[in-house]
Amino acid sequence: MTIKFKAGGLFPTLTLPTYQGEVIDLGKPSEDASWRLVVVYRGKHCPLCTRYLNELEAMKARFLQQGVDIVAVSADSEAQVAQHMEQLSVSFPVAYGLTIEQMQTLGVYISHPRSEQETDHPFSEPGLFVVNDQGQVQIIDISNGPFVRPDLNVLLSGIAFIRNPTNNYPIRGTYE
Template sequence: MYTDKLQAGSIFPNIKATLSGGEVVNLSEPEHGREWKMVVVYRGKHCPICTKYLNSLEQYVEDLQELGVDLIAVSADSEQQLKAHKEELNVSFPLAYGLTQEQMLQLGLYISTPRNAQETDHNFAEPALFVINGDGKIQIVEITNAPFSRPDLDILLSGLRFIRDPENNYPIRGTFSK
């Protein structure tokens, strides 16, 4: 099956999801006075690799904040699944739920069907990570079809430090097209 992938340098779409407290947020809009936004898409509560990755991401929150990068993670889970998942998570950044299949397609994500009812009760997105710059454009995009293929967080943070340093004048990469 072919999916339209979001391109580096394109405007991140207006996608909304719901936080565990019920507040609806726009995934592309940075908050707390920050200029950039990192959106981490994860498979859901059923994925132990996602739980580990989200917990690992917590150690980078302060560094991201210092770089002016706001962080949110989102899945297609229900509110109940997110609440149950939060018991396994030790994170301070916002977690959103309710990503629809239409939104997943709009983001160009790989979508999987559950292997069985014990895994989960809905189609879900495979992992992705988007870094949206101050102009609302996709600075970094990582879309994968498997839970064990994700960006190394140390390397990602190092790269963001380099990109965010104005002296480097680092452009959005990967924008060449025919």
């Protein structure tokens, strides 16, 4: 069962290794930023994920101009991420080893592979979380398939709008 993550809630502490050899807390931005964009991707088997992550790299500097750094994460193993990095041109951290329990905590959809050629483990469908400087989830986007993901230009302009203090834009979707 997958839970629905609460908008405005605190992003959970999820500590994972990265391909770059670090251990990071997914929701904590680096020293260069005050916000963090967490992109949960399906894994090396997904060509749409590869394209999306490479597009994100091309926009990395623009996100940093808005005070937002980037991390990507999947349930892939270290060996699978190493193979995937041959197709990726990214400089942001790529974390791996996301467990089923961690996927459930994030509220993302989880799929079984269609075959051993796809992958050898259950994996997350796409998820995207923008974590603000208070550790709250400012923006959430969760999909049950690889074909629906936020347009990165629209996302970036939305973040710029939200971060502009004259707009006084609250976290949306908090009605209970």
